[in-house]
Amino acid sequence: MTETLTEGLKRKLEIVVPASELDSRLSARLEDLKGRVRLNGFRPGKVPVAHLRRLYGKATMAEIVQELLNENARKTLEERGERAALQPSFDLPEDEGEANEILTGKKDLAYTMSYEVLPKFALGDFRGIKIERPIVDVTEAEVDERLQQLAKDSRPYEAKEGAAEDGDRLTISYLGKIDGEPFEGGADENAFVVIGSGRFIPGFEEQLLGATAGEERVLSVTFPENYGAANLAGKAATFDVTVKEVASPKDAEIDEEFAKRFGIESLDKLKEALRDQLVSQFGAATRQKVKRQLLDALDEKHQFELPPTMVEQEFNNIWGQVEQDMQRSGRSFEDENTTEETAKADYRKIAERRVRLGLVLSEIGEQAKVQVTDEEVQRALVDRIRQFPGQEQQVYEFYKNNPDALASLRAPIFEEKVVDYLLELADVTDKTVSKDELLAEDEDEKAA
Structure with missing residues (x-):
């Protein structure tokens, strides 16, 4: 092992694993495989190791090389008393002929391990840091405000005859189109729209004012420039809408039943x-x-x-x-x-x-x-x-x-x-x- 770079927190090492060690590990692995593999024409446990080497040698050696990289990285860091900031990277031989010799156990494995070490630093005095903790006392008024909002959000609606007004809830089906073509996510068969809630695209709810149950309308809107879906942002669209029901809100009684x-x-x-x-x-x-x-x-x-x-x-x-x-x-x-x-x-x-x-x-x-x-x-x-x-x-x-x-x-x-x-x-x-x-x-x- 040779250190070739020590620059700040960066480290680079040249490491060589002898071909004899690679071949020894491969032989041991194939010997273990011999007792488990099942091949046509051979009785269990009687497959010649030489045959296994021809069939599985390169794949098995590739596994051994990966294990050695991780094993050597762990040992190297322990011996040097260093902690890697991230997983070390390895530069392996790229030449196909050289790589083939390594995988067949005929050539030493020479590679480079690069990594950055975690910095060693002295901790500053963190005892007695002054903190101002902001505290809010929950008042009855705030609880009542939350209760009133809950009542408003969950108020019941009752179907009515006649035209939709501000605050009414409409049950609609719709199909959205851009340039006359439906777009993904632009359809619903049973959507609730509360006029004035501001939960739909600007202009959508307002164009439903005066609508009645059974009526069909085509709404023209433009998606906001900051709309969540980038493919729709800023684009003009139409919505084919069918109003299924118009319902007016009723005040919720805030009582035990509520x-x-x-x-x-x-x-x-x-x-x-x-x-x-x-x-x-x-x-x-x-x-x-x-x-x-x-x-x-x-x-x-x-x-x-x-x-x-x-x-x-x-x-x-x-x-x-x-x-x-x-x-x-x-x-x-x-x-x-x-x-x-x-x-x-x-x-x-x-x-x-x-x-x-x-x-x-x-x-x-x-x-x-x-x-x-x-x-x-x-x-x-x-x-x-x-x-x-x-x-x-x-x-x-x-x-x-x-x-x-x-x-x-x-x-x-x-x-x-x-x-x-x-x-x-x-x-x-x-x-x-x-x-x-x-x-x-x-x-x-x-x-x-």
Whole structure:
């Protein structure tokens, strides 16, 4: 083994595995295979190894080479006392003739292993970080407001004769077309439209004013420039609509029976449930604000060299999402008062911050012996599976067979546990704020 590059966090090693070791491993593997393979014309366990070598030698040697790469990488890192930032990469002989000699055990395997090491850094003093925790006291007025909104959202409708008015609910079937051709996702046989709700494309609901049950109309609309489906954004469309029913809203009586409609035994219990929802919602927002302050403080206390490939991967993930969002919304960098070059520089800083904080949190968690249990990962997996109704088995198999995917469930649990550990050591001061103050989100928070 020869080290050919030590530059910052980058390492490159030349490694040679003698042909004798390759051939020895191949012989042992074929000998083991001899007792298990079944070939026509040979009794079990009596297939000559030379015959097996002709049939399976190259494929088996390819497996051995892959195992050796991983085995040598693990041993090398252990011996050097290094931790790779990402899986090492291997440069193998590309010449077909040379590769064939290696796979037949006639030539040494010489290859290059390249990797980046995790940086070694001293942790800044993270004890006593000052945190101002914004707290919202849930008032009766806020509970009543949520109750009134629930009553409005769940109010009953009653079929009526005559023309549709603002606030009425129409049951319709529709078929959407662009340039006279139906488009995917543009049809429904039993859709509810509440006029004035603003839940449909601008102009759609308004054109149903005055409609009556049984009436057919053709609506002309234009999809917004920032519409979620990029293939429809900004395009003119028509909708062939048949009105099946017109219904007017009725005021919901907020009483014991109203609560029972939601499977709750009494109105007081419903108010308790709504209060708990608000407490949970405000609590999550408080947690986010506190975590942001904590991460900002940690970021200020740590500056060290970052593994370039980790930063590049994080940047690519972020930038890919930015491009998708801009394509979906139909907006440009000029619309955001910036340029692509400036935006990339800004997002690269965010990628660097994420990588740096990830390494800092990991180091703190390791020193504090923070552990994530298998039960916690299993609960996270169950929650993830529930997000894909009808595909539960496929999602389960995906995570079961992909260690990296399973690790992606473990990572956020670990991070939150480290944050909890740090908050126990922080100097936290509570501050009562309004709901609007708590839920306000500035641009820095969005970026973070």
